[in-house]
Amino acid sequence: MKPLMVVKFGGSLTKNLPAQNKFLKELAKISRRQNIILVHGGSHEINTLLEKFAITSKFVNGLRFTDTDTLNVVEMGLSGKVNRSLTTGLIKNGANAVGISGKDGKSVVCKQIKQLGFVGDPVKVNKKLIDILIKSGFLPVIASIAADVKGNVMNVNADTFAASIAAAFRAQKLVFLTDVAGVLDKDKNTIKEVKTKEINTLIKNQTITGGMIPKIKSCTSAVKKGIKEVWIADGISGIQKIKGTAIKK
Numbered sequence: 617m618k619p620l621m622v623v624k625f626g627g628s629l630t631k632n633l634p635a636q637n638k639f640l641k642e643l644a645k646i647s648r649r650q651n652i653i654l655v656h657g658g659s660h661e662i663n664t665l666l667e668k669f670a671i672t673s674k675f676v677n678g679l680r681f682t683d684t685d686t687l688n689v690v691e692m693g694l695s696g697k698v699n700r701s702l703t704t705g706l707i708k709n710g711a712n713a714v715g716i717s718g719k720d721g722k723s724v725v726c727k728q729i730k731q732l733g734f735v736g737d738p739v740k741v742n743k744k745l746i747d748i749l750i751k752s753g754f755l756p757v758i759a760s761i762a763a764d765v766k767g768n769v770m771n772v773n774a775d776t777f778a779a780s781i782a783a784a785f786r787a788q789k790l791v792f793l794t795d796v797a798g799v800l801d802k803d804k805n806t807i808k809e810v811k812t813k814e815i816n817t818l819i820k821n822q823t824i825t826g827g828m829i830p831k832i833k834s835c836t837s838a839v840k841k842g843i844k845e846v847w848i849a850d851g852i853s854g855i856q857k858i859k860g861t862a863i864k865k
């Protein structure tokens with residue numbers, strides 16, 4: 617078996633099309649010698665669509681409440697736009713990409729976080745469909761949507777989603793590509809290495825805020841589940857020469 621790398625492409629990066637194209641070209645090349653699972657979010661696309669449909673959201677502790685209308689738009693943005701565009705880009709660059717979401721083949725089963733509406737936390741990964749794809753030479757591109765045990769569709773934070781997939785497949789490497797050069801300190805310099813025991817302090821003293829919180833927590837859980845190499849890095853510089861923060865035990 618070739619080594620497996622799980623790459624999470626941040627929704628924040630989809631607004632930078634040249635960077636996206638450069639990344640897809642690089643990833644298609646790497647996929648010739650390494651198995652890849654690409655997971656993606658879609659925050660930028662979702663926000664644009666919500667605005668277009670004039671859907672105003674309720675927020676709970678700063679987090680968007682996902683009602684039925686919002687969920688429809690989330691799925692449209694993630695599966696209908698971002699997933700299509702990443703899959704197309706990979707195919708154009710020669711990779712045999714297949715776009716799915718976590719609910720396909722019941723690949724990712726989640727549990728609802730009721731106070732947030734149709735939002736779930738992954739509780740189980742069924743490897744069958746993704747395994748079939750990888751073993752048959754396809755490159756799975758997975759939108760961070762899952763269904764609960766009853767088949768109700770939920771939006772899942774793409775970082776948490778990527779970490780659970782990486783753990784289930786015992787990936788050698790997990791890379792979170794985002795719109796900043798890793799975890800930054802208060803002077804905006806990249807912290808080269810963060811140890812899992814340092815993370816709570818970085819959150820408490822507000823060095824790490826917002827979207828970086830679920831990302832760094834997902835790194836911790838991945839490291840604890842035995843993934844050797846975990847990175848948060850700049851999607852603009854790509855994954856060939858990773859520029860970012862390594863998260864270590």
Ligand SMILES: Nc1ncnc2c1ncn2[C@@H]1O[C@H](COP(=O)(O)OP(=O)(O)O)[C@@H](O)[C@H]1O
Pocket residue numbers: 625626627628629657659793794795796798799800801823824825826827828829831
């Ligand atoms: N210490 C930190 N270092 C880097 N980024 C941080 C930090 N704290 C908060 N952030 C924010 O986290 C953002 C990345 O998370 P997010 O917007 O969710 O991106 P993605 O779409 O990649 O998940 C950065 O753009 C930045 O605004």
Ligand SMILES: [Mg+2]
Pocket residue numbers: 626657659775827
């Ligand atoms: Mg995010």
